[in-house]
Amino acid sequence: MSAGVLAVGCVTSVGEDVAEVIAALKAGKTGMKDAPKGYPDPQLAQVPGPDLKLWLKRKKDARLLSRACQLALPAAGRAMAAFAGDPETLGLYVAVGREPPDADDASLAIVAMERDGQLDLERLATRGRELYPPLLPLRTLPNMILAHVSIQHGIRGENGTYTGGWSAGKQAVMAAIRAVDEGRVAFALAGGAHSNIDPFSAGDRWRVAAIERSFGRTDSEDPRYCPGEGAIFALIGPGGVPVDWESPLTEAWLQGCGDCGPVVGLAPLLAAGAHLGGPFAQA
């Protein structure tokens, strides 16, 4: 099975353009920065911006965007820039992380429901109901990344949203390649977005560390990696470009982006593109 990578768009802590990112990685640049005082981890890799003005058709939709959505739109937009086909039949396969906590909005309501250290149903139905943000589910549902990308570009083809930690990106990419290979779509946009840098998501990393210990995979009490965020999408078409899953660039990408499962999944595709020349030759 093979697939051609026709275009790639990304948003990372070391750049917002493929050539820029590859150049940065080759130069040894890292997106890791010291975390603010009180943050659960010593370092994090945060993306500056992004500026959404270029990538959002309806400005009012901005209030519905999770951080991962904010990262996804520019990445998908760059990958789609050269697409001249029919978006009605374009496949869309998106890897996502766990839903963001959106704690600032929800915490007022959750605090208002407390009585004697427990969640009180009477308070849930009164103050909690008044304060609970009605748009919260629309911001936190992970498949909203796919929804917003599809709305921006009119994409109505075969699709899927995948989760699975670091494997999610590969699931999405493989689903796209199979859809192209089996003739269900002519082209597909595949990728993902994940932001793991808010303090509450740190809880998940510590939980994962506990799970890893319970499996005997490590005796470390630390999550073993620093939080990051990023998004990457590739426009995939039929044949001609063998995918090099063993590309050494994977490692470099991991260091640059921290905990971004979807980004890791597409790194080999980037690497394949880097070996091909064309738009990637400059890097």
Add this chain to the structure above:
Amino acid sequence: MRQGRAVVVTGYGLRCAAGSRAVLPRVSFAEPHPAATALGIAGVAQVAGLVEDPRFPDDRKGSLAAEVVREALAVEREGLDGARLGLFLGTGLSSMTAVEVAAEVYPCLEKGEFNHAAAQHRLKMLSTAPLRHMPARVTELLGAAVGAILTETSFSACAASAMSIAEGARAVARGDVDVALAGGHDSMVHPLGMLSFVVLGALSPGVSRPFDRRRDGFLLGEGAAVLRLEAEEHARARGAPILARWLGAGTSVDAWNVTAPHPEGHGAALAMARALRDAGLVASDIDYVNTHGTGTPIGDRAEALAVRKVLGDVPVSSFKGAVGHTIAAAGAVEATLCLAAFQEGRLPLSVGAEELDPECPVNVLMTEQRCRPRAILSNSFGFGGQNCAIILGAP
């Protein structure tokens, strides 16, 4: 369009308010629930007698998944040892339960305000972190337990488990695995889960009435189901019973609005048309449509218009008036209940519908109809506009 090996359904695991057997539900299974009562909702469609799996404490979703995976492997398993197995599960949000809020959030309150610094410090103390629901972890753990060589987790909202079934069937057809356990699991039957649907205005305060003129939202359910999908040659070689044939699937995105479906059901129609093409069928080959039919005013109308456009006057009904909306599990629970239509030779009635809405121009079944369906199409549509239609054929 369909390629590769023929795929059949040789077993299932099911948990929903109507029970654990694939029989046509005839009544609503709503029961009172303390949080629902507080929120002014008549009840929820909850699974009775669920035993918590120690791997998934305070996580009904995980326990539901564990039960159906175990059950789907237990029946008619002779000859399954050594089969290459895949596990494909659709799952839902890991929204906080009351237990979790009490354990992790409320200890960080100081004078009625949330202390972020205290919370961050507390995270470091989680050396025995509560293993609450983490979406892909259920698939990973259960996949490892059954020796699956391939696992995949769909997070496609209410279309998740239908999409997982499609992915599982394709994996079997391609030859990636011999047997796929494919479906999904979900439970939002807890206070904050219910509240999130209440503030969206999605829940009916009373009775779920899909396609009825008075419909005003859905009944919240919970459940899990997996179909055991198997290469036909593999199933026949071991003498397994064939409950249905896998015929095809189609998906689409509305690309319209994050809160509402396309008003004319454009995306839904695309998914159904693609499913027909994938199955190599035409509209007249479909004898029954199990609709997504949640009972929301906009959703039912959009789906009805789409069904009319693609499939004409085909008989339709919704299970959601009986077993509630099981959210990410809906596609799998309802596909499994559809097996009963093949087995019993009846098409199910739409529980809750009494006075049909003329704005929904479809042939809604008000009573059960005797019929041995050749092919059944089952719809699942998710928030965000993800749509999936799957087609099962008579055994």
